[in-house]
Amino acid sequence: MLGLNNRENRVFRISLLGHLFLGAGLFIMSFFPSCENEPEEIHVFELASTTPTPMPKPPTFPKTPPPPLVPQTPKKIIEKPLPDKIAPKLKPTPKPTPKTTKPKPKVLPKPEPKPQPKPQPKSMSIEQFRKTQKLPYPPKPRPPVRNIQPIKLNPQDFSLPKIKISSPENSTPTVSPGAINQYLARVKAKLEGIWRKLLVNSSLGTGGEARLSFRISPSGAVISPRISKSSGNITLDRLVMEVAQRGGVFGPPPGGRLDSVLEIPFRVQ
Known part of the structure; x- marks a missing residue:
């Protein structure tokens, strides 16, 4: 363009743009008012001198005595009682708002370790302890002796009744009745003597009747003794059994x- 190289072409463009911006700036500045001060207007005042005008005389009035002064009665001033000092109104004190405290979390106690059970000594019965220590057994307690008022008996006036014999059905007498009666009389007499000795040394609370049943062995000993009828008195029943023994x-x-089977009644009146 215009026979310019690249460098000259670039310089030409820059200068052209610069002139355009400068012209535009001057054109815009022409619209703004001028900053120079306008000339102030000077006002001229003329002073004119005039003749003074005479002052008018004051009007004259006839001399008259002043009216008598009427004494004025002073008005009673009613004093209003001053109001009592009004106590200043106290502002109500605001109630303190309770502070909401957050509940503290409960601290759970740490579980205590369970105590280990102490080893207990081995239990041992009394019998085992006695055997290991070789201790003697305590004596068995005797039954308490009852203080029973003894019954006074006279053995000479006492005699056993006749012996009652109960024979089995299949037995057949092979011996004469006289020999059997003599033998039974001897048994009765011996038991009667034992009974009298025991009565003298015994103490019976009450009387009664006890029946003794027994058998006689081939050798002549008392076997299978028992109380066939109790007297209701334990002491009397024991005494009868002791007679048989x-x-x-x-x-x-x-x-x-x-x-x-022989049966003998033992009666105490």
Whole structure:
């Protein structure tokens, strides 16, 4: 363009743009008012002198005495009572708003460790302790002796009734009745003597009747003694059983055998 190289072409463009911006700036500045001060207007005042005008005289009035002064009665001033000092109104004190405290979290106690059970000593019965220590057994307690008022008996006036014999059905008498009666009389006499001795040394609270049933062995000893009828008095029943135990041996019965059951009543009045 215009026979310019690249460098000259660039310079030409820059200068052209600069002139355009400068012309535009001057054109815009022409619209703004001028900053120079306008000339102030000077006002001229003329002073004119004039003749003074005479002052008018004051009007004259006839001399008259002044009216008498009327004494004025002073008005009573009613003093209003001053109001009492009004106490200043106290502003109500605002109530303090309770502070809402957040509940503290409960601290759970740490679980205590369970105590380990102490080893307990091995239990041992009394019998085992006695065996290991070789201790003697305590004596068995005796039954308390009852203070029973003894009954005074006269053994000479006492005698056993006749012996009652109960024979089995299949037995057949092979011995004469006289020999059997003599043998039973001897048994009765011996038991009667034992009974009298025991009565003298015993103390019975009450009387009564006890029946003793027993058998006689081939050798003549008392076997299978029992109380067939109780008297209701334990002491009397024991005394009757003691008679049978102390009977001993009566000798062989007639015929060498006595199958009958003997029963003797022991009566205390």
